[in-house]
Amino acid sequence: METEDFGADAALFARLRAVWEEVDPAPADLVDRMVAAVAVEDLSREYAILTLVEGSTLTAVRGETDTATLQFSDGETSVLLHVTTAEGGSHRVDGWVDAEALAIRLIQGDRDWSAEAGAHGRFAFEAVPSGVSRMRIVVRGVDGELREFQTPQFEV
Structure with missing residues (x-):
């Protein structure tokens, strides 16, 4: 049946x-x-270009802070990050994005921080602990479509 x-x-x-x-x-x-x-x-997630720009030799003369400059690009959007060690061992992350950013997040394990892009795409995160991190940014493309730009993991 x-x-x-x-x-x-x-x-x-x-x-x-x-x-x-x-x-x-x-x-x-x-x-x-x-x-x-x-x-x-x-492709945009896996092949984002990560370029480590070595700090200037003048940085060591001007202070004892550790700094790193990172540049990420997927061919349409570019993000520049400047990571500085602050007092107490935390870090400040200053960034610039060359597209209209609607949401900016720094993700580190289960924690994340949000920022808003100011003039010229500038944003910042303060008191970020050391650890493996990733940026996720929702951008509006030149065609008006929203898309997510995501960096590979990097060490703060």
């Missing part, structure tokens, strides 16, 4: 699928577009 119910259900679902394919068919290139969209998203 269960076999008959299964066959009837399968036939009903096949008819239902045929109706939907006739009334509202999927675009012919849907699969190709989705594969391309996922591939582009992975």
